[in-house]
Amino acid sequence: MVGGGLSFSVGGRMVCGVTATALAVRVGADAVPALLAEPHVGPMVLGGRQVRAFVLVEPAGYAADAGLARWLRRGLAVAAGLH
Template sequence: MLTGALALSMAYDEELADRIREVLSGETGVTEKAMFGGLAFLRNGNMAVAANREGHIMVRVPREETEEILGRDHVEPMVMSGREIKGWVHVDKAGVAADDQLRDWVRLGWDLVATLPPK
């Protein structure tokens, strides 16, 4: 059984997290927090995007655009405890394989949470 820092470091895809960090480099108000079995990236306390252990991401999207965004390739509804969470989507590994794909998803979530009051 793994414990401590080693266990935490294996809870998400390290390479993907590093790629997200690169997209967010130079941004202010960035924090990272272990959440939902992955690593979340928050802006002023609001979660924008998270990397999971399989190399997928979860992204905060405008609630009113969720259905439209679900029509994109490699995107599925975000489901937690058997319930679909509006305003969030799951993007599989193929949907973030290229740097420009990942950048677009991270920017979508990051720019959206910029409109929210700090927590």
């Protein structure tokens, strides 16, 4: 992950990453607009540009195990569906 974060990939595809302040999750470009309306979710921006297929989730959005599991399942499903 750019900027010194740690990322996790499956089959060579990034699923999620951890930055100093948030969890970056691959959600697919089509899902980003709806997810940005959810609490604790914001755009992922690198080099001044929004990354189309990822969102950043603040710690409050994944503090509970169920919340973290939800985001990880989503990232894994999206990464597995890429060709």
